[in-house]
Amino acid sequence: MKKTYRIEVDCANCANKMEEAAGKIPGIADVTVNFMTQKMIVDFADGADADTVMKQVVKACKKVEDDCEIYL
Amino acid sequence: MTKKLKKMLIRIIVTAVLLVALHFVPVSGIARFLLYLIPYGIIGYDILRKAWRGILNRQVFDENFLMAVATIGALAIGLLKTGDYEESVAVMLFYQVGELFQSYAVGKSRRNISELMDIRPDYANIDTNGQLTRVDPDEVAVGTVIVVNPGEKVPLDGIVESGESSLNTSALTGESLPRDVKPGDGIVSGCINMSGVLRIRTTRVFGESTVSKVLDLVENASSRKSRSENFISRFARWYTPAVVFGALALAVLPPLVRLLLSFPPEWSEWVYRALTFLVISCPCALVISIPLSFFAGIGGAGKAGILIKGSNWLEALSKTGTVVFDKTGTLTMGVFDVVDIHHSELERETMIEYAALAESASSHPIAVSIRKAWGKPLDMSRVGKVEEISGNGVVVEIDGQEVAAGNSRLMRSLGIEPIECHSTGTIVHMAIGGHYTGHIVISDVVKPDAAKAIAALKQSGVHQTVMLTGDGKAVAAEVAERLGIDQFWSELLPEDKVEKVEEMLTRKPAGEIVAFVGDGINDAPVLTRADLGIAMGALGSDAAIEAADVVLMDDDPMKISKAIRIARKCMRIVYENIVLAIGVKAVCLVLGALGLANMWLAVFADVGVMILAVLNAIRALFVSRL
Numbered sequence: 005m006k007k008t009y010r011i012e013v014d015c016a017n018c019a020n021k022m023e024e025a026a027g028k029i030p031g032i033a034d035v036t037v038n039f040m041t042q043k044m045i046v047d048f049a050d051g052a053d054a055d056t057v058m059k060q061v062v063k064a065c066k067k068v069e070d071d072c073e074i075y076l
Numbered sequence: 077m078t079k080k081l082k083k084m085l086i087r088i089i090v091t092a093v094l095l096v097a098l099h100f101v102p103v104s105g106i107a108r109f110l111l112y113l114i115p116y117g118i119i120g121y122d123i124l125r126k127a128w129r130g131i132l133n134r135q136v137f138d139e140n141f142l143m144a145v146a147t148i149g150a151l152a153i154g155l156l157k158t159g160d161y162e163e164s165v166a167v168m169l170f171y172q173v174g175e176l177f178q179s180y181a182v183g184k185s186r187r188n189i190s191e192l193m194d195i196r197p198d199y200a201n202i203d204t205n206g207q208l209t210r211v212d213p214d215e216v217a218v219g220t221v222i223v224v225n226p227g228e229k230v231p232l233d234g235i236v237e238s239g240e241s242s243l244n245t246s247a248l249t250g251e252s253l254p255r256d257v258k259p260g261d262g263i264v265s266g267c268i269n270m271s272g273v274l275r276i277r278t279t280r281v282f283g284e285s286t287v288s289k290v291l292d293l294v295e296n297a298s299s300r301k302s303r304s305e306n307f308i309s310r311f312a313r314w315y316t317p318a319v320v321f322g323a324l325a326l327a328v329l330p331p332l333v334r335l336l337l338s339f340p341p342e343w344s345e346w347v348y349r350a351l352t353f354l355v356i357s358c359p360c361a362l363v364i365s366i367p368l369s370f371f372a373g374i375g376g377a378g379k380a381g382i383l384i385k386g387s388n389w390l391e392a393l394s395k396t397g398t399v400v401f402d403k404t405g406t407l408t409m410g411v412f413d414v415v416d417i418h419h420s421e422l423e424r425e426t427m428i429e430y431a432a433l434a435e436s437a438s439s440h441p442i443a444v445s446i447r448k449a450w451g452k453p454l455d456m457s458r459v460g461k462v463e464e465i466s467g468n469g470v471v472v473e474i475d476g477q478e479v480a481a482g483n484s485r486l487m488r489s490l491g492i493e494p495i496e497c498h499s500t501g502t503i504v505h506m507a508i509g510g511h512y513t514g515h516i517v518i519s520d521v522v523k524p525d526a527a528k529a530i531a532a533l534k535q536s537g538v539h540q541t542v543m544l545t546g547d548g549k550a551v552a553a554e555v556a557e558r559l560g561i562d563q564f565w566s567e568l569l570p571e572d573k574v575e576k577v578e579e580m581l582t583r584k585p586a587g588e589i590v591a592f593v594g595d596g597i598n599d600a601p602v603l604t605r606a607d608l609g610i611a612m613g614a615l616g617s618d619a620a621i622e623a624a625d626v627v628l629m630d631d632d633p634m635k636i637s638k639a640i641r642i643a644r645k646c647m648r649i650v651y652e653n654i655v656l657a658i659g660v661k662a663v664c665l666v667l668g669a670l671g672l673a674n675m676w677l678a679v680f681a682d683v684g685v686m687i688l689a690v691l692n693a694i695r696a697l698f699v700s701r702l
Contacts, residue, residue: 014179015175015178015363016360017312017358017363036301039364039367040371041371067135070130070133
């Protein structure tokens with residue numbers, strides 16, 4: 005299952021770091037952070053609940069980049 | 077400029093003014109230090125806060141942290157030794173100038189590129205009892221009649237019920253020639269109605285309309301990352317830690333060695349050099365300019381009616397060495413046309429008229445093409461008995477005379493010896509009253525620009541062009557010869573085409589791309605199998621948009637070489653930026669380690685490289701002259 009979230013992040017390297025951090029969350033098969041379009045495209049693993057996984061993702065991203073926003 | 081950026085700009089100006097003013101204030105000692113803390117705080121408070129939060133979250137290789145360490149270190153050296161605080165404040169100032177410029181440039185180019193693709197319709201007009209009401213295109217059901225006034229965008233795909241007009245399709249196709257529509261014509265959303273009022277019966281809901289599909293494609297295009305982008309991400313991942321450890325080593329090792337050799341250790345000198353290292357360690361110039369280049373390249377291509385589904389495909393496009401064409405619909409129009417009449421004793425017009433009358437009852441593509449060539453209404457009362465001889469042709473009574481139209485077998489069965497034709501295509505022999513009157517040559521018409529397009533491909537670095545077709549060998553050979561195509565295979569079934577492409581994939585030189593160009597109608601499997609699938613004339617064809625990696629919105633074959641040139645330009649810019657950014661950083665690191673570069677140079681190099689790289693990236697947007 006693929007979902008796209010709008011995000012707000014200021015620098016390209018921060019977007020890379022968010023992508024890396026989000027990719028480590030269980031329940032995520034693949035994730036791409038697109039700095040240019042300010043979007044996060046998440047591919048959830050089978051059986052994962054998007055809402056709970058995304059909460060973890062937000063937490064992990066806030067940790068690597070305090071300034072980021074993910075609009076769920 | 078957003079509020080955030082404006083606030084930043086004010087902070088930068090205030091700090092710059094203070095910095096200049098303080099330069100002329102004659103105080104010294106601790107008072108001087110405290111005075112300089114004012115501009116430092118104004119310009120750097122958010123960096124310091126973020127750095128602190130970073131430490132709490134154990135993100136020590138965060139560029140905020142690095143900038144904080146470097147500037148606080150410089151302040152400390154100033155306090156303990158040199159009394160120079162300007163440098164620290166200036167480094168922070170220029171860093172912020174760089175950040176500001178980066179946000180501004182990126183935001184601006186993002187808006188520019190979205191504006192290029194400004195095809196999203198805001199409303200649809202529905203006629204309710206003679207009154208036009210504006211509704212959200214999302215709410216319009218299939219089969220509703222909508223009204224599009226001159227100057228408005230067509231909001232949904234549909235069929236023209238009434239009204240005639242010209243459409244501007246340039247936002248979708250990059251083609252500036254208007255397209256005329258009349259009742260019964262299909263119409264795609266995203267075009268702009270230019271002259272007359274059109275009433276359109278919708279055939280799709282908004283979510284499935286062309287405009288939604290195109291927008292979706294463009295918005296998600298840069299999500300597929302190219303190899304260069306992944307390289308940069310990986311590079312950034314080890315670059316920053318490496319530089320930080322390098323800085324640490326630079327601060328500690330040389331003084332220790334000097335101590336051992338019983339020289340004065342010169343701690344502050346080496347710490348200063350290490351701090352300079354830290355200033356250079358932010359990889360942002362590099363990281364920002366690469367995706368921005370790709371984004372601009374994809375945006376520029378979109379403007380030209382070429383939709384590229386991801387940066388990886390743009391990269392692939394630039395390495396195209398072999399282009400494989402499906403003949404019908406890409407090099408040829410995919411419609412049959414009367415191209416010639418041979419050995420005719422009658423006037424061309426008369427011959428076609430007889431043929432059209434003879435074929436008037438048939439719906440075969442050949443019959444359709446003959447009627448189209450005649451192009452005038454037929455007087456059906458002249459036609460009497462019609463006898464169809466399946467697979468061979470027809471024998472019809474016209475004006476009381478027996479007219480036969482068909483292949484050579486038909487002629488021979490009637491005891492007439494036809495003159496064989498050496499032209500390629502389908503031959504319709506004609507006999508009137510038992511007397512041979514010549515033949516009509518019908519073939520698929522080669523697109524006017526096809527030969528030029530092949531030559532242009534060669535010019536843009538494609539060294540092999542191949543044509544695959546289901547047609548007979550004679551037709552294929554003639555078309556290939558005329559267009560200057562290197563190699564062709566004929567009489568292929570769709571699955572044979574996949575096989576041929578696979579064969580080419582195994583034989584191609586490493587690092588080269590085999591692109592397949594089709595019209596997406598029955599070659600979706602080949603489009604997916606090739607390294608790079610290019611679909612042509614995709615306006616309104618969903619299958620093509622789905623299956624292909626690069627979608628040409630109209631059916632102009634010249635667009636293929638244009639796409640390749642856009643990709644090449646974009647990749648050149650990407651490589652320039654990689655070399656520029658890494659090169660300048662490397663030079664600065666060496667100069668910094670040797671003590672030849674101070675922090676001023678480091679921060680100038682950092683910001684300067686970023687500005688150059690961003691400006692260079694934006695060049696990828698300009699593709700109209702390629």
